[in-house]
Amino acid sequence: MNILIVDNDSKALNTYEETLSNNKYDLLLAQSTGAALELVQSESVDIVITAWDMPEMDGLEFCRRIYQGGFNTNIYTILISDQETNIDLIKNLGTVVNDYIRMPVSPIDLTIRVAIGARVARLENQINRDRDTLKKEYYPTVRMLSHLVHVYNEDLGDHSRRVAEASVKMAQRHPGISTDVYPTIRAAGLLHDIGMVCVPASILAKKRTEMTARERVLYLSHPIQGESILNENEKLRPVAALVRMHHEQYNGKGFPDTLAGNQIPLPAKIIAAVSLYDNLVHRGKCSLEDIPTQLQRYMGYQLDPNLYQYLVQLNLDNMVADARKKYQEVRFEDLTEGMVLARNVRLKGGAMAMPFQTKITAAMIDKLSQYNERGYIPNKFYVYKW
């Protein structure tokens, strides 16, 4: 722990140095704020103790330079002065200045305040290291796994991305979710169906009522499979727990653990609710206008009634966004003569199959039908609204 002590009074400087001399701290000394600024730039400083009343640049201004200068925003600053109160100090406490010691400074007071500062600085450094780890390891891993889901099944990948985005949006509106949970919710939304990669693609295409008993067992295992995949990475364990619960239902008739009501954590309920909504819109072909009525059928069963209003709000957002769009997304089955392509249709290898602004004819539908049957093109087309 590096501590920089700044005072133009050499007697005071020596006293502070003597008080803090022990094995725990490496002490740097400066008799002017100019020299201190150079040390902050060149050395790794964790705590600054500075006298307020200094010639040229006073201690408060020095702390402000540190705070705004981008040297290291996590330097813990302690100001020493004989001033009793000062509006400028009060305004800057907690940001520019972290602590204030009134003169005369007793050795025990200085020792205790520095020990507190050292603990805060250590915790802040730990938080920064964790944040770096998140950036370097956690997010790339989540993106990689999300890409895998998308490659395994494009529709599942698109569904998962929409669920992630909308779940975070709902979480941001919900007073019961704190900001530090958002990354976990986003990751769980993206990866809630990652266990599906353990289920053969032929089963994925079936409704649950069409599955054989064996296929059904495989399908029902996907939340547990997803959990066990994610549990391989310790940092993803909170995500894994939510993934296991994404098919639990409010009425206790979900799977795999038949949890009910408040046994299901709120983030898991949000992901389940948004996934239900997305399935109604994109798989059930329910119009956005009908969604509020449709959702009422699920209240108290699959859906926690307390989340109904949040889904309706989400639906309103989508209605507004939809009204602003000049194009709509359709599947092959919905293509009809007269529609005009709003985006190029490309083969999966990237070659152009049909340029945008092409007006769809019956012959083109035949051609696209052949491509579609052979899996040459994604089953997703963008056409202008008409």
Ligand SMILES: [Fe+2]
């Ligand atoms: Fe699922």
